[in-house]
Amino acid sequence: MSETIEQKCLSKGVKLTDQRKVIAQVMSASTDHPNVDELYNRVSKIDSKISIATVYRTVKLFEESGILAKHEFKGDKARYEELNEGHHDHLIDVKSGEIIEFVDEEIEKLQKKVAEKYGYTLVDHKLELYGIKKK
Amino acid sequence: MSETIEQKCLSKGVKLTDQRKVIAQVMSASTDHPNVDELYNRVSKIDSKISIATVYRTVKLFEESGILAKHEFKGDKARYEELNEGHHDHLIDVKSGEIIEFVDEEIEKLQKKVAEKYGYTLVDHKLELYGIKKK
DNA sequence: GTAGATGCAAAGTATTTGCGACAAG
DNA sequence: CTTGTCGCAAATACTTTGCATCTAC
Numbered sequence: 001m002s003e004t005i006e007q008k009c010l011s012k013g014v015k016l017t018d019q020r021k022v023i024a025q026v027m028s029a030s031t032d033h034p035n036v037d038e039l040y041n042r043v044s045k046i047d048s049k050i051s052i053a054t055v056y057r058t059v060k061l062f063e064e065s066g067i068l069a070k071h072e073f074k075g076d077k078a079r080y081e082e083l084n085e086g087h088h089d090h091l092i093d094v095k096s097g098e099i100i101e102f103v104d105e106e107i108e109k110l111q112k113k114v115a116e117k118y119g120y121t122l123v124d125h126k127l128e129l130y131g132i133k134k135k
Numbered sequence: 136m137s138e139t140i141e142q143k144c145l146s147k148g149v150k151l152t153d154q155r156k157v158i159a160q161v162m163s164a165s166t167d168h169p170n171v172d173e174l175y176n177r178v179s180k181i182d183s184k185i186s187i188a189t190v191y192r193t194v195k196l197f198e199e200s201g202i203l204a205k206h207e208f209k210g211d212k213a214r215y216e217e218l219n220e221g222h223h224d225h226l227i228d229v230k231s232g233e234i235i236e237f238v239d240e241e242i243e244k245l246q247k248k249v250a251e252k253y254g255y256t257l258v259d260h261k262l263e264l265y266g267i268k269k270k
Numbered sequence: 271g272t273a274g275a276t277g278c279a280a281a282g283t284a285t286t287t288g289c290g291a292c293a294a295g
Numbered sequence: 296c297t298t299g300t301c302g303c304a305a306a307t308a309c310t311t312t313g314c315a316t317c318t319a320c
Contacts, residue, residue, distance in 0.1 A: 015319060017275060036309080051277050056310060072207055074261070077309075091253055100253055107245050111264055114239055118226055120266030126209070127262050129246055131255030150294060152300065171284080186302045191285060212284070 002084050004028065005067055012065050019050050023058045024067075033071060033079040033099055073099075073128060089127040096133075137219050139163065140202055147200050154185050158193045168206060168214040168234055208234075208263060224262040231268075 005024035009016050026042045027034075034042065040055045059080050062068040069083045073092055089107075091100040107127065115122035140159035144151050161177045162169075169177065175190045194215050197203040204218045208227055224242075226235040242262065250257040 015274070017319070019276070049277080053278075053311080054276060057275080060311095072209075074207075074259075091250060091255060093255070094258060102249055102253065104245060104249055107242055107249070110239060110242050110245070111262075114237055114242070115226060115264050115266045118235055118237065118266075119269050120226060120228070120264075121269055122264055122266050123229060124209075124265035125263060126265075127246075128260060129250050129255075129257055130259040130261075131250045131253075131257050134254050134256055150299065152294070154301070184302080188286080188303075189301060192300080195286095 005062070005082065008065070008067050012067075014061065014065055014067075018047070019054050020058055022046050022050060023055060023062075027062075027068065027080065027082050030081075033081045035077040035079045037077070039080065071128075074130065089129070091129040091131060094130050094132060140197070140217065143200070143202050147202075149196065149200055149202075154182070154189050155193055157181050157185060158190060158197075162197075162203065162215065162217050165216075168216045170212040170214045172212070174215065206263075209265065224264070226264040226266060229265050229267060 003011070005028055006016060006021060008014075009020065009024070014020070022043055023039070026039060026046070030039075030042070036052070036055055036059065039059070040050075040052045043050050043055060059068055059070070063070050063080070067083060068080045071079045071081070071090065073079065073090070086103065087108075088101040088103045091102055092098070093100070111125050111127075112122050138146070140163055141151060141156065143149075144155065144159070149155070157178055158174070161174060161181070165174075165177070171187070171190055171194065174194070175185075175187045178185050178190060194203055194205070198205050198215070202218060203215045206214045206216070206225065208214065208225070221238065222243075223236040223238045226237055227233070228235070246260050246262075247257050
């Protein structure tokens with residue numbers, strides 16, 4: 001069981017305002033990958049006075065603090081998800097937009113190997129698979 | 136030796152205007168991955184009357200026709216490159232912004248395998264490695 | 271008490287689009 | 296000819312920011 005977003009804020013010295021608590025709570029409760037609009041809508045239901053500017057400022061702050069991950073899938077708006085230990089990549093259903101998370105150690109290893117081959121130390125990567133569901 | 140962009144336009148039924156010829160020519164001559172601004176600047180040197188709206192319209196059309204590939208690297212604007220047979224992925228130098236193209240058959244195979252595992256047929260993918268040059 | 275956070279509205283970016291004029295097939 | 300394209304400027308979509316006020320620590 002990993003730390004809550006609020007605990008992460010404390011340990012990273014991020015000031016915990018009411019607005020941030022609500023945003024943290026909504027992100028933790030989300031099993032999908034909401035974009036800023038969706039997040040703002042969910043947050044508004046809990047506290048309608050929170051502005052969208054605060055939502056933007058907060059996801060940016062959380063991303064920089066390593067609390068959230070930002071994804072920019074093909075032709076779509078930026079989406080966010082809570083970041084926990086286990087790194088994973090995404091398989092996107094091009095018809096429905098459904099997002100499946102997966103882990104493949106072998107691919108991870110090969111990526112590192114490719115970077116090394118060109119004289120680089122891998123610091124980050126992005127792997128997205130786009131597929132159509134088989135019948 | 137593969138087809139020129141102009142040949143591709145003909146075979147795909149894309150009308151060849153003067154503006155499109157210039158944009159095609161600039162893209163073919165580019166060894167980097169220009170964004171729309173950069174492309175517009177280069178195009179303007181050849182024909183200063185071409186508007187940026189036309190550049191946007193053309194890269195979109197070329198992308199939809201499978202002539203150009205659009206890339207959206209982390210936190211950067213959309214970049215374009217000419218699409219030829221050999222598919223490749225990108226290794227981005229996070230310090231300099233330099234982009235290295237690479238191919239790794241093994242990773243490609245594993246991607247297909249992952250998609251299959253979840254019951255999907257892989258139709259597209261995006262793999263970007265971000266690294267720091269070793270000294 | 272003070273540095274940093276918020277809400278609001280205005281300003282930025284990047285990109286798209288309506289429209290009348292124009293050109294390719 | 297006719298359909299699609301162009302240039303222009305206005306519109307849109309998403310995100311950031313200046314400023315006065317407020318709040319966590």
